[in-house]
Amino acid sequence: MNTSNTVSDLACSQISKCFGSVQAVDSVSFDIPPGSFFSILGPSGCGKTTLMRMIAGFESPDNGDIHIKGSSVLRIPPNRRNVKMVFQHLALFPMMNVYDNIAYGLRCNGSSRSDINKKVHEVLERIALPDVANREIHQLSGGQKQRIAIARCMVLDPDVLLLDEPLGALDLKLREAMKIELKLLQHQFNTTFVYITHDQSEALVMSDHVAVMNEGRFEQIGTPQNLYHHPKSAFVAGFVGDSNQWSGKVIERTSESITVACGAGFDAQSFATDMTSAGIGDHASVYVRPEHIQVELANTDPTVRVNTVNSIVGHIDSLLFNGANSRVLVRDQLGELIEADITLTGSHDDPKPGDAVTLSWAPARSLCF
Amino acid sequence: MSRPVAKDARNLALILLFMPFALWILLLIVLPHIGMFVLSLKEKVAPRVYEYGFDNYINFAQEPIYWNTLLRTGTVSLLVTFLALLIGFPVAYYIAKIAGKRTKGALFLLCLIPLWVSDLIRAFGWILLLRETGVISSALQASGIINTPIEMLYNDATVVMGLVYTVVLFMIVPLVSTLDGMNDEMIEAGYNLGGNGFTVLRRIIIPYAMPGIVAGCIVVFMLSAGSYLTPILLGGKNSSWFTEQIYDQFISRYNWESGAAFGFVLLLFTSIVVWLGLKLSGQTLSSTVAKS
Ligand SMILES: Nc1ncnc2c1ncn2[C@@H]1O[C@H](COP(=O)(O)OP(=O)(O)OP(=O)(O)O)[C@@H](O)[C@H]1O
Ligand SMILES: [Mg+2]
Numbered sequence: 001m002n003t004s005n006t007v008s009d010l011a012c013s014q015i016s017k018c019f020g021s022v023q024a025v026d027s028v029s030f031d032i033p034p035g036s037f038f039s040i041l042g043p044s045g046c047g048k049t050t051l052m053r054m055i056a057g058f059e060s061p062d063n064g065d066i067h068i069k070g071s072s073v074l075r076i077p078p079n080r081r082n083v084k085m086v087f088q089h090l091a092l093f094p095m096m097n098v099y100d101n102i103a104y105g106l107r108c109n110g111s112s113r114s115d116i117n118k119k120v121h122e123v124l125e126r127i128a129l130p131d132v133a134n135r136e137i138h139q140l141s142g143g144q145k146q147r148i149a150i151a152r153c154m155v156l157d158p159d160v161l162l163l164d165e166p167l168g169a170l171d172l173k174l175r176e177a178m179k180i181e182l183k184l185l186q187h188q189f190n191t192t193f194v195y196i197t198h199d200q201s202e203a204l205v206m207s208d209h210v211a212v213m214n215e216g217r218f219e220q221i222g223t224p225q226n227l228y229h230h231p232k233s234a235f236v237a238g239f240v241g242d243s244n245q246w247s248g249k250v251i252e253r254t255s256e257s258i259t260v261a262c263g264a265g266f267d268a269q270s271f272a273t274d275m276t277s278a279g280i281g282d283h284a285s286v287y288v289r290p291e292h293i294q295v296e297l298a299n300t301d302p303t304v305r306v307n308t309v310n311s312i313v314g315h316i317d318s319l320l321f322n323g324a325n326s327r328v329l330v331r332d333q334l335g336e337l338i339e340a341d342i343t344l345t346g347s348h349d350d351p352k353p354g355d356a357v358t359l360s361w362a363p364a365r366s367l368c369f
Numbered sequence: 370m371s372r373p374v375a376k377d378a379r380n381l382a383l384i385l386l387f388m389p390f391a392l393w394i395l396l397l398i399v400l401p402h403i404g405m406f407v408l409s410l411k412e413k414v415a416p417r418v419y420e421y422g423f424d425n426y427i428n429f430a431q432e433p434i435y436w437n438t439l440l441r442t443g444t445v446s447l448l449v450t451f452l453a454l455l456i457g458f459p460v461a462y463y464i465a466k467i468a469g470k471r472t473k474g475a476l477f478l479l480c481l482i483p484l485w486v487s488d489l490i491r492a493f494g495w496i497l498l499l500r501e502t503g504v505i506s507s508a509l510q511a512s513g514i515i516n517t518p519i520e521m522l523y524n525d526a527t528v529v530m531g532l533v534y535t536v537v538l539f540m541i542v543p544l545v546s547t548l549d550g551m552n553d554e555m556i557e558a559g560y561n562l563g564g565n566g567f568t569v570l571r572r573i574i575i576p577y578a579m580p581g582i583v584a585g586c587i588v589v590f591m592l593s594a595g596s597y598l599t600p601i602l603l604g605g606k607n608s609s610w611f612t613e614q615i616y617d618q619f620i621s622r623y624n625w626e627s628g629a630a631f632g633f634v635l636l637l638f639t640s641i642v643v644w645l646g647l648k649l650s651g652q653t654l655s656s657t658v659a660k661s
Contacts, residue, residue: 058557078560085561091554095576104572105562156563 007070009034009192010055010083010160015064016216017050024050026216027064032160032194032209037186039195039203042213043239048196049088051213052162055194056085069159079108084153085162089169090145092137098124098148099133105156123155126188142170143178147185154189163195167202179205200240204228212236234369237287244293244338247285258368259309260284267309270368285369292365293340295328298356311360312338316353319344330357409629425630435614435631439638442611445525446593447642449532453540453589454582456533461544461581462574466553480541488535492602495531496522499603523605531603536592540585547581548574583650584657587643594639611635 010032017025024047032038040048053059055066057078066073073081084105093101099120106116124130127147132140140148146166153161163182167175183206186193197203203210204224211221212235220232231237238245248262259269268286298313314332326344328351329337340359344350351357412424429435464476483491498504499521506518521527555577559569575582600610615635618628647653 056557056561058560078557079563079565083561085558087554087558089552089554091552091558093555093558093573093577095579104559104564107572108563108565108568152562 007034008032008067009069010038010194011067012051012055013065013067015051015054015061015066017047017054017059017061019050023216025054025061028213028216028218029064030211030218030221032192035190035192036208037183037193037195037206039197039207039210040213041197041200041203041210041240044198046213047216048198048213049164052085052164052194052196055160056083056162057081082156082159083162084156084158084160086149086153086164086166088164088166090149090166092145092149092152094137096137097133098135098137098140101137101148102152102155105152109156119155123151126154127151127185143174143181146170146178147181150182150185154185154191158191160192160194161189163193165196165198167197167199175202182206204240210240212239214239231287231367234285234287237367237369241289242339243287243289244340245285245287247283250280250282250284253280257363258284260286260368262286266312268366268368269309269363270366271364287367287369288361288365290327290339291341292361293338293359294361295330295340295342295351296358296360297351298358310363310366311358313356313358314338316351316355316357318353319351328357330359405629405632408626409633411626413626425627426634428627429630429634438609438614439611439634441609442594442635443638443642445529445532446590449529449536449593450586450590452529452533453537454586457537457540457544457585458578458582460537461541461548464541465545465548466551466556477545480538483534484538488598489602491535492531492598495527495534495603499527522603523608525604525608528600528604528608528610531599532593532596535596535599536589539588539592543581543584543588544578547578551577579650579652580657583647583652586646587657590642590646591639594635594642 008031011030013029014027015025015029016023016027026047028051030038040051042048050059054061057073057076060074068081068083073083093104096104102120102123103116106119111119120133121130124133127150129144129147129151132144132148137145137148149166150161150163167178167182170178179202182193182195186206195203195206204227207224209221210224210227212219212227214235220227220236222230227236227240231240237243246260246262246268248260248268250258251261251267252259257269257271259267261267268288270286312330312332314330317329317331317337320327320329321344324343326342328340328342330340331337338359342351409425410421410423411419412422414420460480464473464480468476486494496503500506501518501520501522503521505521506515509515510518551574555573556569559573564572595612597610597612597616600608601613604610611631612635615628615631618624618631647657
């Protein structure tokens with residue numbers, strides 16, 4: 001009993017896959033604890049679908065091994081693996097009604113008629129669509145189809161459920177609603193979900209753990225907070241969440257801090273971390289999140305208005321009002337735009353486009369790679 | 370002022386566009402059929418004296434050789450349809466789902482090539498191969514497998530084979546187009562949810578392809594039951610194909626009234642078979658033939 005708790009639902013070790021000269025997946029390893037929501041986040045074409053198809057058994061890896069509930073599945077054909085998949089376009093069977101769609105898998109594994117009936121109605125109950133059993137697929141809304149596709153897999157009680165960008169085809173509003181719903185469904189079924197997406201907000205909102213993938217490799221695996229606040233690579237810093245990015249040359253390096261002379265005409269100081277190997281004279285990139293930038297209306301005296309360390313002067317180009325998440329776009333002296341979060345109160349002393357401002361941030365809040 | 374004019378112009382354009390089509394339907398299909406039907410109700414009681422009645426149809430029903438021929442034509446055509454489906458489905462599946470993008474086009478073209486040659490030439494091709502002094506017989510003799518020439522023409526198997534060969538294309542084309550429209554995800558979902566190859570074929574691929582299958586079967590059955598050249602040339606005089614009877618009535622016996630009645634019997638018969646097929650497969654004409 002004790003051991004079954006520690007065995008992960010899905011573990012991949014060093015799996016790779018090549019298509020001709022394209023290295024679609026490059027020695028990826030990970031380990032997913034039971035009952036968690038795991039996301040794989042990466043830009044288009046980075047190999048997410050390929051990775052998932054290998055787990056489902058539709059492609060075989062060139063190297064490495066895949067373990068489900070502790071045992072290798074490489075020799076097991078797709079229809080015998082207890083991994084179910086929600087496809088990008090859902091792939092509900094249009095010639096069957098909802099009931100038959102859900103019953104299909106149960107019929108394949110030879111359940112009895114009464115058993116099937118009971119299970120189908122149970123799962124429809126759980127996804128809160130008890131009355132759609134006799135509908136045809138084309139009579140369902142986008143969100144309902146989504147839930148049926150999940151129910152069709154969950155009724156088989158899989159060890160792992162794979163979801164390949166299932167929200168991709170939905171409109172924005174429904175996507176927002178489905179994000180929360182998916183998370184709730186995962187909680188309810190208490191099954192491991194592996195969710196693929198290129199949308200970082202989906203991954204951050206829903207997941208217990210996120211793996212950031214780029215060009216076939218996993219850049220970093222961690223909790224959403226961890227990835228957001230402590231990215232381990234420039235790619236993760238740039239891809240997860242919004243960031244302002246500057247690049248330049250390292251001009252000073254101490255044991256605690258690293259200072260970069262940015263091309264934009266100011267110096268940026270960050271606390272040194274293990275990730276930054278750059279020495280003096282090396283090229284480096286600095287990332288600062290919009291919410292870490294303080295915006296102050298500037299002293300109008302032009303002689304005082306110069307860039308200093310971690311401080312930039314500029315003019316407000318435009319305000320992006322979005323309630324509590326409002327932003328300003330500030331144009332610096334070289335004409336580049338910088339994003340920063342501000343609070344707009346609606347009163348007279350709110351900043352306005354054209355105002356001179358000073359942007360600053362703490363060294364601890366900027367990241368250097 | 371200008372809107373009604375524009376509308377009239379559009380209507381005129383529409384009428385002009387449809388005119389050839391309407392004329393084609395009217396002149397080549399509707400009018401001849403009405404004429405034929407009227408003709409089929411006439412009977413000669415004395416030279417140049419005609420009466421109207423169903424005697425031509427009654428004649429048909431009373432003569433077993435006629436309706437036996439019709440039934441035989443029907444059964445053989447059903448067999449041809451079935452064989453064409455059996456051969457056409459894997460070919461269509463390969464073209465639509467397994468072949469790569471570039472091979473797909475080439476294979477499809479390859480399937481269409483026989484259509485560029487006339488029916489007659491194709492039938493003669495078979496004759497060249499299969500007759501007593503033909504290619505196959507001589508080759509077998511030369512290689513010493515047989516010592517007397519064999520005649521492979523003029524039997525039912527040859528007729529069926531020839532018919533399948535001529536019609537199988539019309540099975541492949543609608544099947545390829547329906548299978549092409551099937552998302553590969555659907556097949557993978559079939560496996561992913563636990564189905565084996567047979568289940569996926571039976572529960573997913575075939576039901577999905579049903580409109581194409583039925584469309585192909587209707588076209589193939591109609592073509593086969595209505596074909597004339599292939600049964601005559603490959604089956605010889607005693608192939609007993611129903612179109613042969615019709616030809617006989619019109620040309621040899623010069624009995625147009627009876628020939629017209631036979632034509633209508635064939636039309637009615639094939640329509641009933643198609644209707645039964647649609648009923649049994651749960652499809653409608655609009656969901657199958659009209660779709661592909
Ligand atoms: N069957 C295949 N044959 C050849 N190359 C392939 C094949 N499948 C995928 N690739 C290549 O492998 C790489 C990864 O593809 P994959 O479909 O896994 O990307 P993805 O991360 O799912 O992208 P997206 O977010 O756009 O779906 C791509 O460069 C793609 O061109
Ligand atoms: Mg993909």
